[in-house]
Amino acid sequence: MSTPKTIRWGILATGGIAQTFTKDLLVDPTTRGVKHIKHTVVAAASSSSKSRAEQFLKDTGSPSDAKAYGSYEELVKDGNIDVIYIATPHSHHYQNAMLCLDAGKNVLCEKAFTVNAAQTRALADKAKEKNLFLMEAVWTRYFPLSIYVRGLITSGRIGPVGRVFADNSIAMNPEESFSDGKHRMVNPDLAGGALLDLGIYSLTWVFQTLYHTQPKDTRQPPKVVAALKSYGPTQAADETTTMVLSFPRSAEAGGEAHAIATTSLRVATLYHEDGEVPGIRIQGPKGEIQVFPPAFRPTHTRLVMKDGTIEDKHWPQPGPGKGSNFKNGFGGAQNPEGEGHGMFWEADEAATAIVEGRKEGKYEGLAESILIMEVMDEVRKQGGLVYPEKIETTKYPTQL
Known part of the structure; x- marks a missing residue:
């Protein structure tokens, strides 16, 4: 070896x-x-x-x-x-x-x-x-769970995906939590708001199920219609954003497919340990794939078929295991002892690409990253959200 x-x-x-x-x-x-x-x-x-x-x-x-x-x-x-x-x-x-x-x-x-x-x-x-x-x-794109979901789609198990719902939000009081207005979630000088920080995950699920699973030579960018609610205290960050995307496809591939991607600082798809409310639903004529929150680090999927078949899968994060004294987590929350957070999967991909001589990621290349940024540009344009020139500029170097 x-x-x-x-x-x-x-x-x-x-x-x-x-x-x-x-x-x-x-x-x-x-x-x-x-x-x-x-x-x-x-x-x-x-x-x-x-x-x-x-x-x-x-x-x-x-x-x-x-x-x-x-x-x-x-x-x-x-x-x-x-x-x-x-x-x-x-x-x-x-x-x-x-x-x-x-x-x-x-x-x-x-x-x-x-x-x-x-x-x-x-x-x-x-x-x-x-x-x-x-x-x-x-990181979510590199989870075994995400690879499994994309595999279900490309195998034709639920038929051509016709519709996707994806939410990634936090239910909180931003005026209390970010009272000074300086936190990255609401501060315009840090490109604050729900869209770029949270909505990227909603769009991740839309794109990795409705775009990335299509053949490279035929897939097309979506049309976008968006509604954006500004955050009151600053009027320079989005509090809640809703996006409707329509992906062109040939009739043979299932025809036009739709997605609704949502994100908010104030209202959310709430979840508990039993994970009974899916934050992501990927629907085809033969069934649907449900992914349970949090959208960025899901550990539970459910396949619900039209014929009544239900397949639940749980995807615990690996790690050194109990007794290792290893602890990790984020934002004050700790995972069980010995359980990784899941960020190693993207690191493995980056390292593998470098060893193999590849110049971009396997499950989201640079062209797709650019396309998703273009979608968020259009969402901000429709909502009138503009950030300070110093952080929108392509001039380098620029002192921030």
Whole structure:
């Protein structure tokens, strides 16, 4: 058996999502049946201080010889890094990713990829110019659960998909939770609002079921009609957004297909441990596939067939297991001991692509990332949502 290839990661930013990703990254891949690659962290950078980066490396259990940097400019100059994971707010992704690509570094960048499609196109062009790997870190696409759902569709089990409902929302009081208006969820300087932060997952489910499953040479962009409710205190972020998408298809492929994608800060598809309310429903003439919340990290699917057949599947996240003292989670919530969060799947894909010499992800290429950004551009246009020029611009470098 060949020796697994070790991919050396640099972590750009040290917030909550970076901690979750890095802890998952350092879990032994064989615990999820992956044997051809391994991961290690060789450096991390905080824009605030070197000491914060040092603490981050300790908190995540990174190797003791990993380097800590107090600026992103220092990080991208580290010659030991194979790929950089970008974990800043999406308002900063374009500038940060361009910095990395300009320095010759492969990039895995958190979602939403950028603030607009022009920025994503510019990054894709830069990656092509530099012959580098670039991928949007839409982790949900790489779950075995998602691969299973797409397989059900392409196998024809429910017939051609005719309609998809997808919601990813949070039921909260934003005026209380984000009272100072500075939080990334509502702050226009951070491209705040439901669409880019939450709605990307609703669109992920729509696209990976109604677009990605179609043959590359025949699939077409959807038409979009959207309604956007502004967040009152700022009037510069969306509180609730609803999108209706129609995907053209040939009559032989089932004809035009429809999707409704929803997202909100205030109202949501609520879920409990029994998971009885599906947040995603993928419907065909022979049956439907239900995916239970949360949309970004689902662990339960149900296939309901027209003939009465019901197939429930549960998809627990792998990890070191009970007794390992390994704990991970996000946003203050902890997973059971020994259970990973699920971010290692996208890391495995990025590492595999780099080993194989591929320049983009297998389950969402750059063209599809750009198309989804174009859809969100159109949604914002219809809703009149514009962010400050400094975070919409493609000019690099721009001081944020």
